[in-house]
Amino acid sequence: AQKITQTQPGMFVQEKEAVTLDCTYDTSDPSYGLFWYKQPSSGEMIFLIYQGSYDQQNATEGRYSLNFQKARKSANLVISASQLGDSAMYFCAMRADQFYFGTGTSLTVIP
Amino acid sequence: DAMVIQNPRYQVTQFGKPVTLSCSQTLNHNVMYWYQQKSSQAPKLLFHYYDKDFNNEADTPDNFQSRRPNTSFCFLDIRSPGLGDAAMYLCATSRVAGVNSPLHFGNGTRLTVT
Numbered sequence: 001a002q003k004i005t006q007t008q009p010g011m012f013v014q015e016k017e018a019v020t021l022d023c024t025y026d027t028s029d030p031s032y033g034l035f036w037y038k039q040p041s042s043g044e045m046i047f048l049i050y051q052g053s054y055d056q057q058n059a060t061e062g063r064y065s066l067n068f069q070k071a072r073k074s075a076n077l078v079i080s081a082s083q084l085g086d087s088a089m090y091f092c093a094m095r096a097d098q099f100y101f102g103t104g105t106s107l108t109v110i111p
Numbered sequence: 112d113a114m115v116i117q118n119p120r121y122q123v124t125q126f127g128k129p130v131t132l133s134c135s136q137t138l139n140h141n142v143m144y145w146y147q148q149k150s151s152q153a154p155k156l157l158f159h160y161y162d163k164d165f166n167n168e169a170d171t172p173d174n175f176q177s178r179r180p181n182t183s184f185c186f187l188d189i190r191s192p193g194l195g196d197a198a199m200y201l202c203a204t205s206r207v208a209g210v211n212s213p214l215h216f217g218n219g220t221r222l223t224v225t
Contacts, residue, residue: 044217047214095210
């Protein structure tokens with residue numbers, strides 16, 4: 001069965017600190033993509049970062065990096081040097097036969 | 112900038128009164144999607160178009176219909192909105208349906224049913 005699991009409903013981080021948002025997935029497909037999206041309170045879903053199942057190196061995009069551990073089926077998002085504007089809902093997603101979304105993690109950055 | 116645009120940003124409709132939400136894209140992507148997202152939940156796929164081919168999710172109510180008159184535009188019609196249809200409706204596109212193709216979302220339309 002295809003499934004994405006985010007076990008942290010809410011997280012807090014001090015401004016300028018790093019934070020890791022957890023994501024595990026389950027699929028029997030050999031080829032899949034892993035994605036992270038940010039959803040601020042205004043509602044739009046913003047694409048942050050992508051990792052392919054065959055990629056050897058972890059993806060990075062600016063302050064975002066994806067810690068991909070294929071054997072453990074995890075794809076954690078690391079945000080370095082947190083900013084107040086990072087406060088939002090974060091969704092992990094997997095694309096195999098279709099897109100599957102996790103339930104999201106609400107991140108609050110504390111000044 | 113190439114983008115996905117949804118109108119209106121906020122929509123209020125009365126119980127049972129048909130409503131149409133619109134989405135346009137300048138990305139020239141082949142695939143367009145409609146998602147429903149209720150508060151504190153993940154987006155739920157309603158249907159998608161691959162070019163002109165319509166794909167309905169099995170659990171999408173018949174009350175929801177969609178039209179894609181051309182590559183750039185896609186509409187979501189709710190024939191008889193109920194209170195339970197109040198939600199954020201997100202339009203998204205992807206260039207193709209491959210595993211490495213991200214979804215690009217519009218700003219969403221927040222629907223209120225009174």
